[in-house]
Every structure is written in structure tokens, then in C-alpha cells.
Amino acid sequence: MTVLAVIPARGGSKGVPAKNLATVGGVPLVVRAVRAALAARHVTDVVVSTDDAAIADAxxxxxxxxxxxxxxxxxxxxxxxxxxxxxxxxxxxxxxVVADVVLLVQCTSPFITADDLDGVASAVTEDGADTALTVAPTHGFIWRQEGGQLTDADAKLNGYGVNHDKSNRPRRQDRPQEFLETGAAYAMRADGFREANHRFFGRTALVPTDPARVLEIDDPHDLERARVLAPLLDPAVLPSHADIDAVVLDFDGTQTDDKVLVDAEGRETVAVHRGDGLGIAALRRSGLELLILSSEQNPVVAARARKLQVPVLHGIDRKDLALKQWCDEHGVAPERVLYVGNDVNDLPCFGLVGWPVAVASAHDAVRAAARAVTTTPGGEGAIREIAAWILGPGLNTPHTNTLDKK
Structure with missing residues (x-):
């Protein structure tokens, strides 16, 4: 049986410009939807419908x-x-190939899962439904008004209950269970869909999902809320060596604790972690491309890079432009780059790469935009932790906490 998942993702969006390429958990919305569909056991084919070249590429x-x-x-x-x-x-x-069942998958629902898609698909393929949709249980009292919007003075006086009577408001356990359409996923018999020309016909199955994951992105506030929730709702996925071709490291706040010591002559010194040096050396030996990319002009950055035997670009104002040029020159696809950062000036690079990673001590906005976050703060072995993700637990052997002074 052919089960075709269709993900509509047009380029135009007024509420959130370029919405379908906006990242949540470090991953563009359209890519999140594609990954969920590809992971669903019942889905055989995945198609993205778009009018936008960048969305098509992603x-x-x-x-x-x-x-x-x-x-x-x-x-x-x-x-x-x-x-x-x-x-x-x-x-x-x-x-x-003629599809037997078609799924409509909305990439504006960032927390859709493969289980959600398998749920609606199996309702049609196995349970005899003609159509199915994801829903969330709700016990809320719904109100409506007559005569206009809430901004209209008269309309504010015309509120009435939709699923309840104002004079009789039973306890939750005494009310019939109701469900909210999530807008995330729908399944239809393909022949019935062609005939009806809409997504609901015949027998419709309701497939409950976790209410905590119900969120549709319609405006910038929704997007920010999704980014805050992503570290809590997304399953932990850490990169392996097979996922990346290059590791690019910020310096201050990632390889240091973001503090600077200044002597009477104005000379600056920073502290770095020996464990990070061991991790970087292991990454270099693994054959990955490495780069230290920093906006800091202090010679300490270049000195540390020389000791680590890692190429460095520092004193860079537009790190994203420098990173893109470096990728082009080295033949590295940005989606196969892991970039480690800690502050808001790293966000443009986060939007460019496939694996944006924040250290535990990073700014809240950076943590929210990251695809993965270390458990270790910057300057305390965060890069060593990332190296262990990529190269395996052999790097997790005990090591001294002695700090290198540079």
C-alpha cells in the first residue's frame, strides 16, 4: 500500500517572513516535518510542495x-x-504509482512526531476510517460573541457559552470529552479525497496526541514560544561523526568562561580547559575540518589556535559571511557543519549550519536556537563533551581540571 505524505510549504508568509525555513531547535520547520514523515513506519513516500527554491533545496x-x-x-x-x-x-x-492513502502534514506544527503520522495513517489503512486527524483532549469552556470582535464595545456584552450553558456548568468529570483539532496531520483515502475534494468525508477517526506538543506557528510570538519549548519537547539527538564534515568553534564563552583578566599595561589573558584541548586534538585526528572563528581581535585567539594546530579567523565582524566563504573554499556543505557558540552574535551562523550547538552557559536565545546543548558550561570542558558526542565515549575518560593559561 502506498501512503504518500504531502507537506505544503510555500515561500510567501506575511505573519512570519520565510516561516517554513525558520528554525526551531536548530532545524528549519520544513525539515522537521520531513524528518517526522520519513521516520513514520506507515509512510512510503514523502513530497514537499513548494514554490520556493530555498525550501525546495532544504x-x-x-x-x-x-x-x-x-x-x-x-x-x-x-x-x-x-x-x-x-x-x-x-x-x-x-x-x-497511484497513492492509496494521502497524508497532509503541516510543517507549521513543529512538534509533530512520527507516531502522530503513523496514528492517522493506520486509522485509514488498518482501522477502516475514511479520514483521520490529530486531536488534543480539552476540557475548556468555549465562549462566543455575537455582533463583532472583542474590540467592539457592544459585542463585549453579547458573550454566550458554546459547549456549556451559563446557568449549568458541570464538573469536568461530568462533561463529555471534547477534542481540539491540532492542525498538524490528516490522513485520507486517496480516491475519496479526489472525489470529495476536501479532507473530511465518510468516517472520520480522531487520533489523540499529547496536548503539550500542540502549537501552530502563525505569528512571531508562536515561533519564539516554539523555540523555548524545543529543548523540553524534542528528543535528545546528538551528532555523530557520520553527520558532519566540519567543526567550527567560537572562542570567547565557548573555549573560555567569557572572563578576561587585564593587567596594568592593558594586556588580556584568558583561561582555557585542558580537556577541550584533548577533545580538539581528537577531532583533528579524526579527519574532520576544523576552524576557530571569532569576532575577538585579541592575539590570544591566534595563539591558542597555533597551540591547537587549528586554522583561525578572528577579528571578524560578520561571522556568518566568513563561515559561508570558508565552506565554499573548503568544499564543505553548511548543513554538514557543527558550529559551537554562546552569544547572540553566533545566531547568524546558527541559521547557516546543520548542527548549531550551544554551550550550557550560552545566552537564552542561543540555547533556544540550538539543535543540541552541552551539559557543560563554556571554558569548563564543553568542547571535550562535544568531541565525545562525535567520536564516542572513549573520550569520556577522566581528565584533570587543570586550566591552561594563555
Whole structure:
């Protein structure tokens, strides 16, 4: 049975510009959706429908097929159903395979999981449903008003209960269970969907999901909320050597504790961790490309790089531009770069690479944008910890906490 997952991801977005490429947990929204679909056991084919070249590139790299959507169904008024039908036709033309079941997967629901997709798919493939959707249990009292928006003075006086009577408000355990449509995932029999031309027909199955993961990104506040929640809701995924080709390290705050000692002549010194030096040496021996990239102009950065035998670019104002140029010169794909940072000037580089990593002591905004966060603060062995992620637990042998002074 062919189960086709279609992920609509157009380029235009007024609420959040370039929304589908915005990162949550260090991963673009469209890529998060692709990964969930690829991990679902019941899904056989994954297609991203888009009109945007950058989204198409990200989707292909993540492992999805891409269907380029015509302008007629890519505007603000275009329906998801139109995108799904077009993707079904295009996929059939490309593969010569007719889908039995089609899934609509919304990448604006950042915490969708493979289990969610398997749930709606199996409701149709195994349980006899014609359509299915993810829902979240709710016990809330819903209100509506007549005559306008809440900003209208008269409308504020016309509130009434939708799922309850103002004169009779039973306890939660005495009310019938209700469910909120999450907007994350839908499954439909493909032939029925073509005939009905909408996502609900016949027998509809409700597939409950965890209410804590229900979030749709419609405006910048939703996006910020998702970024804060990602470290709590995303499963811990750490990079291995097979995931990356290069490691790029910030200096201050990642290889140091972000403190500087200044003597009477204005000379600056910093403390670095010997364990980090051992980790960097192991990364160098593993064959990975290494770079220290810093905005700091102090000669101490270059001196430390020389001791570590690692190339360095420092005194750099636009680190993201320097990183992109370095990747181009070394033939390294940015999505296979692990970049370690700690402060807000590292965020542009985070948006460029596939593995943005924050140290435990990083700024809150940096931690929220990271794909992984160390348990160790900067300057206390965080780089050693990252090296152990990449190269294995052999690097976790005890080591001295003696600090190198440089």
C-alpha cells in the first residue's frame, strides 16, 4: 500500500517572513516535518510542495521529493487541499504509482512526531476510517460573541457559552470529552479525497496526541514560544561523526568562561580547559575540518589556535559571511557543519549550519536556537563533551581540571 505524505510549504508568509525555513531547535520547520514523515513506519513516500527554491533545496537535502507548485495555487488564498491534489498528480506522473492513502502534514506544527503520522495513517489503512486527524483532549469552556470582535464595545456584552450553558456548568468529570483539532496531520483515502475534494468525508477517526506538543506557528510570538519549548519537547539527538564534515568553534564563552583578566599595561589573558584541548586534538585526528572563528581581535585567539594546530579567523565582524566563504573554499556543505557558540552574535551562523550547538552557559536565545546543548558550561570542558558526542565515549575518560593559561 502506498501512503504518500504531502507537506505544503510555500515561500510567501506575511505573519512570519520565510516561516517554513525558520528554525526551531536548530532545524528549519520544513525539515522537521520531513524528518517526522520519513521516520513514520506507515509512510512510503514523502513530497514537499513548494514554490520556493530555498525550501525546495532544504527539503531535498532532508530526503524528501519536491513538487514545484504553480503560482495559481501558491498565493495567500490557496487551499491546502489544492496543494495536496496537485502533489498527488505530480507524484503519480513522476513515479507511476497511484497513492492509496494521502497524508497532509503541516510543517507549521513543529512538534509533530512520527507516531502522530503513523496514528492517522493506520486509522485509514488498518482501522477502516475514511479520514483521520490529530486531536488534543480539552476540557475548556468555549465562549462566543455575537455582533463583532472583542474590540467592539457592544459585542463585549453579547458573550454566550458554546459547549456549556451559563446557568449549568458541570464538573469536568461530568462533561463529555471534547477534542481540539491540532492542525498538524490528516490522513485520507486517496480516491475519496479526489472525489470529495476536501479532507473530511465518510468516517472520520480522531487520533489523540499529547496536548503539550500542540502549537501552530502563525505569528512571531508562536515561533519564539516554539523555540523555548524545543529543548523540553524534542528528543535528545546528538551528532555523530557520520553527520558532519566540519567543526567550527567560537572562542570567547565557548573555549573560555567569557572572563578576561587585564593587567596594568592593558594586556588580556584568558583561561582555557585542558580537556577541550584533548577533545580538539581528537577531532583533528579524526579527519574532520576544523576552524576557530571569532569576532575577538585579541592575539590570544591566534595563539591558542597555533597551540591547537587549528586554522583561525578572528577579528571578524560578520561571522556568518566568513563561515559561508570558508565552506565554499573548503568544499564543505553548511548543513554538514557543527558550529559551537554562546552569544547572540553566533545566531547568524546558527541559521547557516546543520548542527548549531550551544554551550550550557550560552545566552537564552542561543540555547533556544540550538539543535543540541552541552551539559557543560563554556571554558569548563564543553568542547571535550562535544568531541565525545562525535567520536564516542572513549573520550569520556577522566581528565584533570587543570586550566591552561594563555
Amino acid at each position: 527539503a531535498r537535502i532532508a530526503g524528501a521529493e519536491v513538487v514545484l507548485r504553480p503560482a495559481a495555487i501558491a498565493g495567500d488564498t490557496a487551499t491546502s487541499e489544492a496543494a495536496v491534489l496537485h502533489a498527488m498528480d505530480a507524484h503519480q506522473a513522476m513515479r507511476g
